[in-house]
Amino acid sequence: MPIFDQGYQHWSGELAGHTWRWMVITRQGVRIGLKNRFVRILLLVAWVPALMLASVLCIWGLLERNSDLIAPFIGILRSLFGPQSVADPQLYRIDVWTICFHYFLQTETRFSLLLLLVIGPNLISKDLRFNALPLYFSRPVRRIDYCLGKLGIITTFPAMILILPCVIAYLFGLLFSLDITIVQDTFGLLLMSVLYGLVIAISAGMLMLALSSLSRNSRHVGLFWLAILMVGAIMATVLEGVDHQQRIHAYRSAAGNVQSRDAIATAEIEASRTDWRPLVSYTADLSRIGQQLLGANQSWEKLSQWLPPNERDVFLLKLVGPQFPWYWSAAVLLILFGLSACILKIQIKSLDRLK
Amino acid sequence: MHSEDSNQIARSVEVEPIVIFDEVSKWYGNVIGINKLSLRIPAGVTGLLGPNGAGKSTLLQLATGQLFPSQGKVRVLGREVWNNSALNRFIGLCPEQDAFYEWMTGWEFVHTCARLSGLRRSAARDATQHTLNAVGMAKHQNRSVRGYSKGMRQRTKLAQALVHDPQVLFLDEPLTGTDPVARRDLMNIIERLGSEGKSVVVSSHVLHEVESITPNIILLNHGRLVAEGHVRQIRDLIDKHPHHIVLICDDYRRLAAQLIVRDDVEGLAVLAKDKGLMVETHSPDAFYGSLPGLSLAEGLTIREVYSDDDNLEAVFKYLVNK
Amino acid sequence: MLFQLQDVTKTYGSITALDSLSVTAPNGAIGLLGPNGSGKTTMIRTLLGLIPADRGSGEILGMDFRRQHLDIRAVVGFAPEDECLFPRVVGVEFVGYAGELVGMSHKDAFQRAHEVLDYVGLGEARYRAVETYSAGMKQRLKLAAAIVHDPQLLILDEPTNGMDPAGREELLELARDLAHNKGMSLLFSSHLLPDVEAVCEHVIVLGDGKLLTSGNIQQLKQIHTRCFEIRLKASDSKFADRLMALGCSAEARDDRILVHLPEGASPQIFWEVARDQQQQIRFLRPRSSTLEEVFLSAVEPQ
Numbered sequence: 001m002p003i004f005d006q007g008y009q010h011w012s013g014e015l016a017g018h019t020w021r022w023m024v025i026t027r028q029g030v031r032i033g034l035k036n037r038f039v040r041i042l043l044l045v046a047w048v049p050a051l052m053l054a055s056v057l058c059i060w061g062l063l064e065r066n067s068d069l070i071a072p073f074i075g076i077l078r079s080l081f082g083p084q085s086v087a088d089p090q091l092y093r094i095d096v097w098t099i100c101f102h103y104f105l106q107t108e109t110r111f112s113l114l115l116l117l118v119i120g121p122n123l124i125s126k127d128l129r130f131n132a133l134p135l136y137f138s139r140p141v142r143r144i145d146y147c148l149g150k151l152g153i154i155t156t157f158p159a160m161i162l163i164l165p166c167v168i169a170y171l172f173g174l175l176f177s178l179d180i181t182i183v184q185d186t187f188g189l190l191l192m193s194v195l196y197g198l199v200i201a202i203s204a205g206m207l208m209l210a211l212s213s214l215s216r217n218s219r220h221v222g223l224f225w226l227a228i229l230m231v232g233a234i235m236a237t238v239l240e241g242v243d244h245q246q247r248i249h250a251y252r253s254a255a256g257n258v259q260s261r262d263a264i265a266t267a268e269i270e271a272s273r274t275d276w277r278p279l280v281s282y283t284a285d286l287s288r289i290g291q292q293l294l295g296a297n298q299s300w301e302k303l304s305q306w307l308p309p310n311e312r313d314v315f316l317l318k319l320v321g322p323q324f325p326w327y328w329s330a331a332v333l334l335i336l337f338g339l340s341a342c343i344l345k346i347q348i349k350s351l352d353r354l355k
Numbered sequence: 356m357h358s359e360d361s362n363q364i365a366r367s368v369e370v371e372p373i374v375i376f377d378e379v380s381k382w383y384g385n386v387i388g389i390n391k392l393s394l395r396i397p398a399g400v401t402g403l404l405g406p407n408g409a410g411k412s413t414l415l416q417l418a419t420g421q422l423f424p425s426q427g428k429v430r431v432l433g434r435e436v437w438n439n440s441a442l443n444r445f446i447g448l449c450p451e452q453d454a455f456y457e458w459m460t461g462w463e464f465v466h467t468c469a470r471l472s473g474l475r476r477s478a479a480r481d482a483t484q485h486t487l488n489a490v491g492m493a494k495h496q497n498r499s500v501r502g503y504s505k506g507m508r509q510r511t512k513l514a515q516a517l518v519h520d521p522q523v524l525f526l527d528e529p530l531t532g533t534d535p536v537a538r539r540d541l542m543n544i545i546e547r548l549g550s551e552g553k554s555v556v557v558s559s560h561v562l563h564e565v566e567s568i569t570p571n572i573i574l575l576n577h578g579r580l581v582a583e584g585h586v587r588q589i590r591d592l593i594d595k596h597p598h599h600i601v602l603i604c605d606d607y608r609r610l611a612a613q614l615i616v617r618d619d620v621e622g623l624a625v626l627a628k629d630k631g632l633m634v635e636t637h638s639p640d641a642f643y644g645s646l647p648g649l650s651l652a653e654g655l656t657i658r659e660v661y662s663d664d665d666n667l668e669a670v671f672k673y674l675v676n677k
Numbered sequence: 678m679l680f681q682l683q684d685v686t687k688t689y690g691s692i693t694a695l696d697s698l699s700v701t702a703p704n705g706a707i708g709l710l711g712p713n714g715s716g717k718t719t720m721i722r723t724l725l726g727l728i729p730a731d732r733g734s735g736e737i738l739g740m741d742f743r744r745q746h747l748d749i750r751a752v753v754g755f756a757p758e759d760e761c762l763f764p765r766v767v768g769v770e771f772v773g774y775a776g777e778l779v780g781m782s783h784k785d786a787f788q789r790a791h792e793v794l795d796y797v798g799l800g801e802a803r804y805r806a807v808e809t810y811s812a813g814m815k816q817r818l819k820l821a822a823a824i825v826h827d828p829q830l831l832i833l834d835e836p837t838n839g840m841d842p843a844g845r846e847e848l849l850e851l852a853r854d855l856a857h858n859k860g861m862s863l864l865f866s867s868h869l870l871p872d873v874e875a876v877c878e879h880v881i882v883l884g885d886g887k888l889l890t891s892g893n894i895q896q897l898k899q900i901h902t903r904c905f906e907i908r909l910k911a912s913d914s915k916f917a918d919r920l921m922a923l924g925c926s927a928e929a930r931d932d933r934i935l936v937h938l939p940e941g942a943s944p945q946i947f948w949e950v951a952r953d954q955q956q957q958i959r960f961l962r963p964r965s966s967t968l969e970e971v972f973l974s975a976v977e978p979q
Contacts, residue, residue: 008796008859011789011827015751015780024777032765122764131761135822138725138755139778140747406841407811506713531838534712534868535972560841563871643910643959647952656945660961671842 021141025149030156033119042118043160046111050165053104057173060096064089064177084306094185095299097173101193102296104169105162109200109286112158113229119157120208121221123150124347129216133348143348147209154205155198162197166190192293199293200286203333207282210340213347229282236281243277244268265313272323282336284322285329292326372397373523373554374418379427381413388413390578391427396556400549402565403558404667405575406675411558412451414575415525418556419448431523444473447521449512451528455500461507462487462496465514472519479518486518491540505532513541517548524548524555530564542568566667574674581674586667589674591639596664596673597621598639602646603631603659610655617645633663679704679830679862680724685733687719687886694719695730696886702864706856708873708894709866710972711883717866718758720883721832725750738829751779754823758834758866760815768803768810768818769794775822786825793821797851812839816848824855831855832864837872845872852876870968880968882975890975900965907934907947908960919950935964 033039062070063077063086078086081099085092127133136146170190174182207228211221251264278284291297297320304312374396381389389410405411416422417429420436420443429436436442456464465487469479487496490510495503503511513529526545530538545568549555556573559565565572566586574582574589582589590598604610607630614620614634619642622635636642639662650657663669679702687695695716711717722728724737726746735742740749763771769790776786794803797817802810807818816836823831833852837845853876856863867873873880874894881891890897909916917927917934923946926937938946944961951958 006795008824008855009792010859011785013781013785015826016782017780018747021778021780024774028766028774028777035765126764130764131759132763133761134757134759135761135763135775136778137727138750138757139775140750140780141778142747404842406843407813504713532868535710535870535969536712536976538868539969539973560839560845561869562842563869640910640957643957646958647948647956650948651945651952656943657948657961658944659963660958662959668842668846676843 018140018142018145021145022148022152025141025146026152026156029123029150029153033153033157036118038118039115039157042111042115043157046108046115046161047165049104049107049111050169053100053165054169054172056100057097057169058176060089060093061173061175061177061179064093064179082303082306085303090179092303093177093182094189095302097186097189098294098296098299099303101166101189102290102294102299104166105193105196105200105290105294106287108162108165108197109283109290111161112200113204113283115157115161116154116204116208117222117225120154120205120225121212121218123154124209124212125215125218125221128213129218143345146348147344150209151202151205154209155201158201158204159197162200163194166193166197189294192295196290196293199289199333203286203337206337206340206344210343210347213344232281233283236278236284239277239280240275243275247271265317268317269313269320269323273325275322275324276328278322278324279328279332285332287321288324288326288329289333291321292329296320297323373432374556375428375430376414376417377428377430379417379424379429381417381422381425387578389417389424392575392578392580394573394580394583396554396573398549398552398554399571400545400555400557400569402569402572402667403556403575404560404562404565404572404671405581408577409575410578411575412527413578415448415527415556415558419446419525444519445522447516447519447524449516449524449526449529451531453508453512455508455511457501458499460497460499461492461503461511461514464500464511465496465518468515469518474519482518482520486514489517489544490514491537506534506537509533510537510541513544517544522553524553526555526557528559529557530559530561538564562667562671572667572670574671576675582670586670587665590665590670593670593673594637596669597635597637598642598665599663600634600636600639600642601626601629601631601659601661601663602634602657603629604655604657605630606655607632609653610649610657613649613653613655631659678702679707679864680735680737682720682723682735683733685720685723685730685735687716687723687728687730693886695723697733698883698886698888700881700888700891702881702891703879704862705879706853706863706865706877708877708880709864709883710868710870710873710880711889712976714885715883716886717883718834719886721755721834721864721866725753725755725832751826752829753832754826754828754830755832756816756819756823756834756836758838761819762807762815764808765806767806768799771807771818772803772821772825776825779826781826789825789827790821793825796824797821798847813841813844813848816840816844820848820851824861828861830862830864832866834866835868836865837867837869849875870972874968880971882972884976890971894968894971897971898965898968900963902963903938903940904964905936905938905944905947906960906962906964907936907958908932909934909951910957910959913954913956915954916950916956919954920946923950933960 059070059073074086081092081096085096167190208225211224215221247267251267278288300316300319304315307315372395374394376392376394379389379392380387392414403411403414413422417424418431418436420439423437431442432445434442459467462483466479466483469482474482487493490513492507492510492514495507500508500511509529509532513526516524516526530541533541542564545555545557549569557565557568570586571584572582572586573580602610607625611623611625611632614632615623619636619638620634621637624633626633634642646657646660649655681701683699685695685698686693698716698720709717719728723730724742726742726749730743737749738752742749763774766774772790772794773786776789777783781789797820799814799817799821802814807815810818816838820836836852837848840848849872852863852865855861856876863876865873865877878894879892880894880897882889912932914929917929920927920936924939925942925946928935938944947958947961
């Protein structure tokens, strides 16, 4: 037949099952997110800390091989990590790597939170504004598929700047030390870093999704997100500051005018073991988990051994974070996760309501 | 001063067509909304039609004094309508958009509009109740507008346009979202207003609704006036498209043989399923005149006669769609 | 049989949306009519398995809507009444995404999206952002998204809202083509009765959550074979008077005359009177009730 029907054609193809339906939503969301110029810039800028991490790891690798290339850096390394670590790099390798990864993840956490601010608010609030939910749910899409799909979008972006650079910097570090035992030592570190990255992505992502489902106005959602982060941080600082002043005042009145810096430092570290105030800040909770997973505190303690005992605590006070039990933070994060899940469940109503 | 103006306006009603556009143009920057429009809208119901972007909303806004014409003059009830708040007492507008004070009840809303139009307190109260009864919203008048369905909102909008008993009414898509019951009630109200001597302009996209209310139309396209008047008169003037007249007859093929030899028959289509013929002719008057003779002389009983395109849809299609 | 509901009840608090509704619908194009608040939207949502009914059972396309929601939605296309869009996509991405959400593979969905966009008449506009579309284009887009997975049943809820006359006619033409020529069943819910009449053969009328009437439109309209509507060139009471003298009953209505022919008389009577009085008959048709009359008499039985 030479002339072909231009009208409606039937289609008899295969329809996929439900297991990967959420991935359709994730793929679409990631594609739209990447169209945003700020997102692309942020993703690029977020590689700078990764480069720095890789550089430090490479330098340490070269140090282990006693290369002459890094002679100018030895002074800096000695002041950062202590002289005995520079003297015996292999022994202190795991600790230095831990600390580097820790700082890297801290920096990237800030970038992730910023990235979430850029792409997060639109995810569900724009669907509400444009009334897209009937389009989703009149197709064979369940509420759980929708939520998982959106969660997939919002964890992909932070994961791109938390997990991927981690892995690549690790590989660089491996290359430059050329020592196969390093894998044994540090593979645990890599796993923990990836796990920490996932915790950040999922926890922050879920929180942002819940906020996004609360309002049709993306700007309000963004402001609310900023409020949670900043107000939390400010309140924590204020509370800690007040507490700190009270403690200093107590020492002064107890010990008179004679006090040594190290006694105070020791007392401070001791006090921070039961200090709940940092819990108020979301970022502090995240970093506490990170510390625990990576074991950053132990590394610092090990590195501080070269100092005389009375100076150790002063050194540590500047570098270690809050010392309260990690499961307090974990509890806070879990509660927030549960709360977010509940909010999502209520807000993503199916169409079962009177029009 | 206001009442004197109003009296003068009321007296001028009988004298001339109620809404006059005198070579009116309106542009927004480079974009032209209305292009040299001259129009005289009489009392009674008139339909305002046109595709999207034809200038219907611009025309309504010019007629209610919301826009100032770039060229030309717009007069309602003999007065220029721009900047003439006294004239608003005699004009009612039912806009397309929903812009209510959502927290008010229906009664409060219409009452407020009545007071804003200048009615005194007791007059406003009576008028409000009367109008709400007329549009069929009396049983919902004490619920807040927030809870109203689309049909109820349309009725309330119409109520606020009617409450001050205006002489001229502009209704922009008054029947969208209404179910057939509400539609019938509202159409009755509009017809009644027209027969009371008021001038009602109904703008709508739904041609069969306009057709059932009034045969007088104004057709706009690209900001210009395409046609104005009675639908059938307009149809008669469209030369390019011959009239389609359908004849149903049991022996339709013999009828066709009779018709094909005539000069005034320019086209003949067979409607086998309906046992009929569709005749194209440029002289419908002569054709209709010959039908009795045809039916009786040859013994061909013509059971049905109607015109396929003597209606608003056909007129719209022929004049607007190229 | 397209779908069947038995004794379905759904209440929202004190409001009963569906009240022991039992209805059967044959395959083909079906109009769904009813005043506001009659339960049309609730019925559609129940059929799609979007809301759980309090009581009752039923099936659609052979599937139980209480249990097989997802399977039903894979073979049903729904174009909702409200304005709804996926944000930040262009037309063809919109339709492709809609198809992927039903389970089509990305390639299938994309190819099919272009095909249906050709069919609904969105040409170059498919490469523009959907937020820039006019009302008519959005309606076509919704239709395209509803048919991208080639459903067996297409549900259209007020599909011609906000469209100008040309667009409305084209959309109704598409609906007619799909229902009559392409073997797709259609459930057409609208307040515009002439639209429903132009597309559907069968109609279901709901009121207050119950079924008021249903049936084939032509049968419901009851064409009266002996009752005719006549319009003359110039209205004149002489015509009606003459007919009455000949034994018919004639009453004037607006610009038309309603005539009842007595038994045994043929329409030739009209032509005889017209010839005698030099009148032109411009309209002569057997009287039939319009769908509006059927609807109003079902909803407001007096």
